Amino acid sequence: MRVAVIGGSTIDDRTAEIARRLGCLLGERNHTVVCGGLGGVMTAVCEGAARTGAETIGLLPGEDPAAANEWVSTPIATGLGNARNALVALNGEGVIAVDGATGTLSEIGHALDFGRPVAGIEAHDPGFEGFEAVETPMEAIEYVERASPQRN
Numbered sequence: 001m002r003v004a005v006i007g008g009s010t011i012d013d014r015t016a017e018i019a020r021r022l023g024c025l026l027g028e029r030n031h032t033v034v035c036g037g038l039g040g041v042m043t044a045v046c047e048g049a050a051r052t053g054a055e056t057i058g059l060l061p062g063e064d065p066a067a068a069n070e071w072v073s074t075p076i077a078t079g080l081g082n083a084r085n086a087l088v089a090l091n092g093e094g095v096i097a098v099d100g101a102t103g104t105l106s107e108i109g110h111a112l113d114f115g116r117p118v119a120g121i122e123a124h125d126p127g128f129e130g131f132e133a134v135e136t137p138m139e140a141i142e143y144v145e146r147a148s149p150q151r152n
Contacts, residue, residue: 002057003144004034004092004116006085006107007041007123008099015099016044018121022096022137023048023056029141032057034091036084037068037075041098046071059087086110094144096137097123117147 003026007019023045026033033049035042037058046056050071058072061081068075078084082103089095089110097104097120105124108131112118118131119140125133132143 001093001145001148002032002034002091003141004088004095004107004111005041005045006035006088006095006097006100006104006111007045008101008104009036009038009040009042011040011044011099015041015122018137019044019098020048022098022121022140023050023054024052025137025141027052027054029145030054031141034059034088035072036061036088037072039069041100043069043071045098057091059084059091082106089116090114092116094119094148096140096144097121099123115149117144119143 019041027049032055034057037060057074058068060077063077063079065075065077085107089107095111095116095118112130119134134140
């Protein structure tokens with residue numbers, strides 16, 4: 001299944017390691033990673049997934065596919081700026097948030113509006129049905145696998 005991973009574009013080493021581990025686990029479980037294609041959580045999750053041979057899709061805010069981080073296998077230039085956040089959320093059958101700020105919060109809102117299950121690791125908890133705060137990457141993956149309407 002396609003799993004959208006959202007999160008901070010500026011992160012510390014600990015958060016990068018969480019995102020990298022998440023990417024590895026997603027790849028090992030044969031999932032495709034969808035993200036915003038740039039830095040921070042997006043780079044780390046793509047690196048982890050790519051190291052397992054998994055596909056990584058980056059929906060970029062600008063018009064240049066070459067702006068994607070080096071671990072994105074399929075860059076898609078949208079030219080939409082932050083409006084591309086809705087596309088990131090729409091294109092995951094489940095969504096996992098790691099850390100983040102207002103952009104991540106907007107993606108959480110879009111995902112919930114689209115009926116996507118959202119797991120959050122150290123992320124904003126909006127307190128809505130469909131959002132599950134979790135502690136580990138594996139808990140996040142298991143939640144979206146279990147809760148995704150496409151999987152049931």
